[in-house]
Amino acid sequence: MTEIETTPDLLDAPAAEAARPAATLPERPLMELLDVSKEFSVRSDGKRVQLSAVNGVSLQVREGRTLGIVGESGCGKSTLARIIVGLHQATSGEMIFDNKQISTTKRRPREVVEQMQMVFQDPSSALNPRATIAESVAFPLQVQGRSSKEIAARVKQVIADVGLPANYATSYPHQLSGGQRQRVNIARALALQPRLVVLDEAVSALDKSIQAQVLNLLTDLQREYQLTYVFISHDLNVVEYISDDVAVMYLGQVVERGSAASLYEKPLHPYTQLLLSSIPSMDPADSTRDQPLDDANNKEIPSPINPPSGCRFRTRCPHAMAICAEEAPRPSNQADDHVVACHLYPGSSSTSLPEQDLRSLTAPAL
Amino acid sequence: MTMTAAATQTTERATPGQHQVPALKVSDLITEFRTRGGGVRAVDGVSFTVAPGQILSVIGESGSGKSAMLRSIIGINPPTTLIEGKIELRGRDLLAMPARERRRARGRDVSMVFQDPLTALDPVYTVEKQLTETISKHHEGISRADARTRALDLLELVQIPSPAARLKAYPSELSGGMRQRVVIAMAIAGRPQVILADEPTTALDVTVQARMIRLFRQIQQEVDAGLVVVTHDLGVAAELADDVAVMYAGRFVEYGSAAQVLTRPGHPYTEGLIEANVRAGQHRRPRAIPGAPPSLKRLPPGCAFAPRCSYSVPGCWSPPPVVDVEHNHWSLCLLAPGETRVNREEM
Ligand SMILES: Nc1ncnc2c1ncn2[C@@H]1O[C@H](COP(=O)(O)OP(=O)(O)O)[C@@H](O)[C@H]1O
Ligand SMILES: Nc1ncnc2c1ncn2[C@@H]1O[C@H](COP(=O)(O)OP(=O)(O)O)[C@@H](O)[C@H]1O
Ligand SMILES: [Mg+2]
Ligand SMILES: [Mg+2]
Numbered sequence: 001m002t003e004i005e006t007t008p009d010l011l012d013a014p015a016a017e018a019a020r021p022a023a024t025l026p027e028r029p030l031m032e033l034l035d036v037s038k039e040f041s042v043r044s045d046g047k048r049v050q051l052s053a054v055n056g057v058s059l060q061v062r063e064g065r066t067l068g069i070v071g072e073s074g075c076g077k078s079t080l081a082r083i084i085v086g087l088h089q090a091t092s093g094e095m096i097f098d099n100k101q102i103s104t105t106k107r108r109p110r111e112v113v114e115q116m117q118m119v120f121q122d123p124s125s126a127l128n129p130r131a132t133i134a135e136s137v138a139f140p141l142q143v144q145g146r147s148s149k150e151i152a153a154r155v156k157q158v159i160a161d162v163g164l165p166a167n168y169a170t171s172y173p174h175q176l177s178g179g180q181r182q183r184v185n186i187a188r189a190l191a192l193q194p195r196l197v198v199l200d201e202a203v204s205a206l207d208k209s210i211q212a213q214v215l216n217l218l219t220d221l222q223r224e225y226q227l228t229y230v231f232i233s234h235d236l237n238v239v240e241y242i243s244d245d246v247a248v249m250y251l252g253q254v255v256e257r258g259s260a261a262s263l264y265e266k267p268l269h270p271y272t273q274l275l276l277s278s279i280p281s282m283d284p285a286d287s288t289r290d291q292p293l294d295d296a297n298n299k300e301i302p303s304p305i306n307p308p309s310g311c312r313f314r315t316r317c318p319h320a321m322a323i324c325a326e327e328a329p330r331p332s333n334q335a336d337d338h339v340v341a342c343h344l345y346p347g348s349s350s351t352s353l354p355e356q357d358l359r360s361l362t363a364p365a366l
Numbered sequence: 367m368t369m370t371a372a373a374t375q376t377t378e379r380a381t382p383g384q385h386q387v388p389a390l391k392v393s394d395l396i397t398e399f400r401t402r403g404g405g406v407r408a409v410d411g412v413s414f415t416v417a418p419g420q421i422l423s424v425i426g427e428s429g430s431g432k433s434a435m436l437r438s439i440i441g442i443n444p445p446t447t448l449i450e451g452k453i454e455l456r457g458r459d460l461l462a463m464p465a466r467e468r469r470r471a472r473g474r475d476v477s478m479v480f481q482d483p484l485t486a487l488d489p490v491y492t493v494e495k496q497l498t499e500t501i502s503k504h505h506e507g508i509s510r511a512d513a514r515t516r517a518l519d520l521l522e523l524v525q526i527p528s529p530a531a532r533l534k535a536y537p538s539e540l541s542g543g544m545r546q547r548v549v550i551a552m553a554i555a556g557r558p559q560v561i562l563a564d565e566p567t568t569a570l571d572v573t574v575q576a577r578m579i580r581l582f583r584q585i586q587q588e589v590d591a592g593l594v595v596v597t598h599d600l601g602v603a604a605e606l607a608d609d610v611a612v613m614y615a616g617r618f619v620e621y622g623s624a625a626q627v628l629t630r631p632g633h634p635y636t637e638g639l640i641e642a643n644v645r646a647g648q649h650r651r652p653r654a655i656p657g658a659p660p661s662l663k664r665l666p667p668g669c670a671f672a673p674r675c676s677y678s679v680p681g682c683w684s685p686p687p688v689v690d691v692e693h694n695h696w697s698l699c700l701l702a703p704g705e706t707r708v709n710r711e712e713m
Contacts, residue, residue: 072571072573073542177658207598208427208598208639208642208643209638209639209642209654211642211652212642212643212644212651212652212653212654213654215644215651215652216651216652216654234571234572237644237645237646237648240646240648241648241652264647274573275572275573277576278576279572279576279646280572280579280602280604280606281601281604281605281645282628282629282640282645283629283645284604284624284625284629286646287604287605288580300527300541
């Protein structure tokens with residue numbers, strides 16, 4: 001781990017500097033990803049090929065805030081989540097956590113593991129059916145070598161924190177409802193007092209009423225313990241509600257990011273526009289049901305084994321132009337830290353820049 | 367016979383399209399599973415009709431009996447399950463038919479779409495083989511060439527790009543959305559009168575889901591079947607359905623048009639479902655319904671929702687009346703605003 005004082009050079013790319021107001025982010029990021037990529041080696045037609053699951057992702061999460069990540073299934077959300085908490089080693093890229101640089105490609109030191117924890121989607125399969133609730137919650141503490149006295153106190157505390165009665169400590173997972181099991185998973189993630197919690201579809205499998213309870217629990221815990229969340233969900237309304245900032249992923253890349261308010265109010269990327277216009281609405285005035293089926297929606301997501309050249313979304317994009325096949329759009333800041341990577345917007349194409357800048361060009365942080 | 371007011375509903379109502387023979391008419395349906403711990407009454411006196419071309423959405427928390435109801439209609443519950451009431455297709459009661467005839471009527475007139483398209487598709491056969499087989503089963507003596515042409519038409523109808531190429535594909539070679547479209551093509555291949563769908567869009571991405579909603583509505587107009595769609599997504603119900611039924615502890619507790627039920631709920635349970643849902647642009651905390659659904663083995667007396675209801679009064683511990691809130695919109699709640707219908711139980 002290396003102490004660093006300033007963020008690396010790649011944040012200071014010219015386009016971002018020009019568009020961004022003089023004052024940068026009001027709050028410092030707790031965690032930052034810099035150009036993170038992950039390739040899986042897979043078999044396709046009998047051959048070994050590389051699958052690009054996450055490609056050049058740069059993101060920041062502000063301390064005490066929630067970053068939402070959305071995108072269709074297979075776009076790399078879970079892979080990114082696992083890289084953040086160290087369950088996957090990235091192929092390349094760096095992370096800065098609490099001003100310290102951490103390698104994403106190597107195993108993590110113990111003190112880093114403790115600070116970032118994850119809650120998974122399925123409340124049942126994440127728990128050992130033969131372990132009591134207290135044993136499950138104690139497990140990460142034991143792995144980190146805490147004293148048994150400390151473990152007992154901590155287990156008691158987090159079980160209370162997630163709103164489970166103390167006598168549930170000796171129960172087994174099958175005696176609990178789905179919502180209660182997800183509370184246990186949250187308790188287990190909080191046992192080590194992490195600063196960052198990654199929630200990967202953590203409320204998606206729950207009934208709406210239970211989902212409301214767990215969402216409220218998460219926002220209460222965040223306020224009480226100044227937790228920082230990365231919240232991944234395919235439910236766009238829930239992400240809008242819980243997130244301060246939102247990043248939209250498509251085929252392994254972040255195509256747009258901004259404050260939740262600005263991104264949902266004024267989506268810039270054609271993909272974000274497609275996603276948001278697809279949300280079914282209870283309000284008859286917003287109904288999509290009688291809209292004509294447009295072509296973009298009918299096209300398949302290309303394979304991450306052989307992603308399209310240039311902009312990865314171009315094969316589904318209603319606005320695709322010649323440049324989109326030739327050149328990958330660079331992230332560019334459009335307004336108040338609302339960043340988009342799309343050739344429709346100024347600053348995303350290299351052709352508008354002087355020759356000599358092209359060579360030194362690196363993408364600004366998305 | 368213990369029959370609550372809930373059981374009498376739509377049978378006597380003038381809903382649009384009722385001048386024609388309904389595609390499906392369910393009366394006083396009871397489904398009781400036999401378990402070692404005793405009977406589990408998952409469906410407890412449900413009645414409704416679906417006209418040709420009409421879409422009914424059934425919403426409610428998990429465990430409320432939605433799947434058990436669909437499974438009773440198509441006949442795929444465990445053989446020991448007790449089923450009572452009437453299930454009429456083209457005016458003929460399935461439950462009154464001899465077993466062989468019943469199987470044939472169901473095979474011909476009812477098809478079902480499940481949440482996971484893989485359960486409906488056989489991994490070892492191509493799309494063409496599975497589609498043409500379904501078609502041949504429903505059109506006796508159809509030639510292979512004609513069945514193939516019809517299969518192509520169906521893939522086009524469900525808007526699968528390059529349908530000829532997809533006919534040669536195995537299910538594993540298709541994306542989730544594409545598979546679900548193939549399943550829908552199979553469901554309509556036999557031109558059934560009734561299509562049942564259990565959470566058909568839940569496993570799909572929102573982009574595919576939006577397409578699926580429009581596709582269902584479009585197909586509906588072309589094949590003129592009656593459609594019953596179970597979903598837990600209120601947005602999907604609003605966009606897909608003409609009418610919405612709210613199910614709780616085995617009963618329909620509210621029924622009306624999608625707009626009536628979802629914007630002017632007449633039952634506290636429906637209101638609770640709506641308040642728990644996070645909507646676009648929402649800032650206030652979602653409100654959970656307190657407590658959990660009751661065990662079907664120990665239902666409270668009277669209104670099954672009363673123990674969780676913030677409006678409940680002592681009268682709620684007696685069987686609730688059917689209250690007509692608006693035209694074609696009723697609620698099984700003592701406190702619902704409107705005109706109380708005669709409670710059949712007193713007859
Ligand atoms: N362990 C793995 N081995 C090979 N491919 C993987 C593995 N995990 C994920 N992938 C692939 O990486 C891509 C991104 O997957 P994932 O991160 O799970 O997406 P999401 O969570 O957005 O649905 C997908 O194409 C997926 O098939
Ligand atoms: N085969 C079965 N045997 C016993 N109980 C069952 C069976 N199938 C469903 N049930 C019970 O019936 C109730 C209703 O279940 P279900 O119809 O699946 O609800 P929903 O589809 O609304 O979630 C639940 O309590 C469930 O446990
Ligand atoms: Mg995932
Ligand atoms: Mg079900």
